[in-house]
Amino acid sequence: MKKLVEIFAASAALTLLTLVPLRAAEDTLQVVKQRGYVKCGVSQGLPGFSNPDDKGNWNGIDVDLCRAVAAAVFGTDEKVKFTPLSAKERFTALQSGEVDLLARNTTWSMHRDTALGVDFTGVNYYDGQGFMVRAELGITSTKELDGASLCTNLGTTTELNAADYFRTHNMQYEMVAFEKADEAVSAYNTGRCDAYTTDQSALYAQRLKLTDPKAHIVLPQIISKEPLGPVVRQGDDQWGDIVRWSHNAMLNAEELGVTSSNVEAMKSSSNPSVKRLLGLDGSFGANMGISNNWAYHIIRTVGNYAETFERNVGKDTPLGIARGVNALWKDGGLQYAPPIR
């Protein structure tokens, strides 16, 4: 009798195992709507892009993009939760479903786009890699860095780009690569390295965390292209569209002069482009599975691209970054959104 019970128990366990589905539904929008909030992967603390304040509220350009996506899906930008991720685990977290999208100042590169099972949905910040050194060294160009020690983050494109740059210019260097960005900054701060290298926007941001920010300068040379953009899982085109067009909506809004303060008034505008943007014309939202006034909610809660830029990294913030290549195409920059029609 006991023998039979044991056999029965074992076979039951085996059958149960095979019943567990190997693939769950591939529909992020459904999952997000059911869950009630968007799960967004962000950095572990980069002022201007994604940084928690003392009370735990997140601010930054990437944070604003996540809030825009939440506003597009739910009508309010509150329904979003932020998960800080290190450089090593960011893609795994996205692939495994721990986060719905990654807005973590991630460089769009071919390897990442093709070999990791993820898709980039645009560029929300055009950046490049730069170097930060102590002002007292009197250096004005990266070509004077022969023999320097460089502090950087482990396993990023930064490490590779710096190596390539120094080789091409026949310069020696010592690479000290840390697992966490904070450790790299701390080591640079205490003088372990002569220069700290990462994306130029991050240099301005991390400079704020140094003991004496004024004693450090960011060298003007950019040694690589670093188009930073949001990332989603491959194979879910609908969700990818939502993220892509959330960013494009903010760009189009800036082009058309719609801001968070005048969006209500703009509802009665006669400009057909504005009407299409705010959902008063056409069913663009429904085509993506969300409400038609998705862009209206985005602009109402987050604002247009200019607003989010100026609020987080603009000239009135401690970072003080100019629009530069991130200006609209009309103003000589690279931000160009396809039309909403």
Next chain:
Amino acid sequence: MSRRDALLQLLTLALVVAGVGWLIANVADNLDRQNIASGFGFLNERAGFGISQTLIDYDEDDNYRQVLIIGLLNTLLVSVLGIIFASILGFLLGVGRLSRNWLISKIAMVYIEIFRNVPLLLQIMFWYFGVLRNLPSPRQAINVGDVMFLSNRGFALPSVTFLDGAGSYGLALLAIIATAIGLRRRARKLFLTTGRMVAFWKPLGLVSVALLLAAGGLAGVPFEANIPALRGFNFRGGMSVIPEFVALLLALSLYTAAFIAEIVRAGILSVDQGQREAAAALGLSHNRALSLVVIPQSLRVIIPPLTSQYLNLTKNSSLAVAIAYPDIVSVFAGTTLTQVGQAIEIIFITMMVYLILSLLTSWAMNRYNARIALVGQS
């Protein structure tokens, strides 16, 4: 074995196989869905990044296999040196703990209790950010005789380059060692058969001088000293010991020494009191009794737990990833993993490396243990 047992075993096997099969199916599915490559072909790809400490030649054009080897060499370097320093310090502390001098004994106890109860990662970070903070920058480096420089970039030491002809000195050295071993064997045999103790320093000294002169006559002086000099940002030339290595080595040695001290203490206490009394009756002083009678016998009790401490030290060297020391976890399971994305293969290789290191260390220590075990005692 009863039929019931056989059935249970088969069921367990079936369960395990089913479980593993399910895991593998998941993995294959996930890899396929996410378009991640598999296989070990990535080892041939160009690495493209720099490493701050390489015991063999390396540049960015080398492939990931080179990176693996360099990481392994760095791990071995810090582990072997750590084992040596920790053993020396641990023995001193263990013996000191049992000293009749109350002050020494209490100081040893305080050291052991402090360093055993603070996590190793905390100690590593303390030394790294403490060492870093207090050392001056290269421009104001501490200058030792104009050949050695101490700064927060590390220690710049003079090194020696071997030019053509240095091989003859190498041969001479090998010949000297062979002569020493031969002479020692002869002296032992002589002692065992006739009871005469013969010192062999004089003949050894004569032979050594002769061999070195011969090598010098053949090759001249094929050595060149490399003195480090401050050029631009850092010291160039000579040998450079990075502060990450120093901090890791220091923390590992101090931490493991505290555990070894307790093992040594337990080992010494395990030797019968009668041995000490007999040694005293023979007129041996306390120190000579310790070194000639007690410690050799205590080694039997010390070696097995000492082995596991050595293994722990080797495994703990993996904490290097926290302070940017380029050991195997840092360059292979860190940078390479993030660049290539094939987590399963890379972590599998890393774990295999540590398993093999553990097995080798255990095997070596077990051989030593077997040699010193009492015949007839298990």
Next chain:
Amino acid sequence: MSATWQPKPARPAPTHVVGVWGWMRQNLFATPSDVLLTMIAALALYYAIDVVLHWAILDASFSGSDRTACLKDVQGACWPFIDAKFGQFIYGRYPDAERWRVDLVYLIGFVGLVPLLMPRIGWKRANVIFMLGLFPIFAFVMLTGGAFGLVPVETTDWGGLLVTLVVAITGIVASLPLGILLALGRRSQMSIVRSLCIGFIEIFRGVPLITVLFMASVMLPLFLPDGVNFDKLMRCLIGVALFSSAYMAEVIRGGLQAIPKGQYEAAAALGLGYWRVTGLVVLPQALKMVIPGIVNTFIGLFKDTTLVLIVGLFDLLGIVQFHFTDASWATPETHITGYVFAAFVFWVFCFAMSRYSIFMENRLSTDRD
């Protein structure tokens, strides 16, 4: 002549043998080399105590609200930094309003643990069931919330001492049953079961914990079907539990080996089957014998919890390190003060546990004899 002989009164012992001076002569100044050693040691001790005293008390700052409090010319520790961040060090980013839940869990855990550790107090079985079964469930519900009207708190907001204790205690609680099974399996007669257990134990004992944590945080999602995912804390807990169960298995195996064969034979003579023998006769004795070993494993696990900061969780060390980047507290002494504080907290816990282990070891050795 008197009837009984009276000896002369004893003279007091020579002064160089008794009293403080006698003790010092024997223990500090016995031989010339001893004298030298004592002098060197005393000098080193004086210097060390001087440095520590100056750093920790005499030159330290004790009050202030930002970095200006710790920028004196001769600056010691920056205690206001610890004071300002103390809440974060203990709770992490747990919302202020919900911290009472963490306090409640700490309190009930303490109240449940103390009687378990004291051998004299009875009701051990009920106590064990409470601490190993009911308390974890209670703690889980309390800390994560979402039920019984409690506000949900994501595990990414947990930090500091809370995470250290959660990881350490979960590791121990999970590794005990698993370790028992592995140890029994390793001694089993069935070759397949034995091989599997030996393989598991040797693999997890042969690799560093950091590779297990990397495996858990980066590889585990690949092993699970699409859609199933554990959050980061859960993945680390799984890695830590598997790792420490291998060490626990070896400790328990030592206990099982020490049970005299007579126990097995007597139980068999009474007609008890394998599981009855194991559960009623062997395990209670074995576990009691290896309590010092279990406590030592726990001490090791407690120290190893600091490794989770490498994979991005904020344990006590991680959160202290995180706050070093706060620009409003950036002074040269901030780092050292933070590390010393964290070291002190860890030291208190580990030292207390090691004292307890020695106490239990003494108790058990007298018990058996």
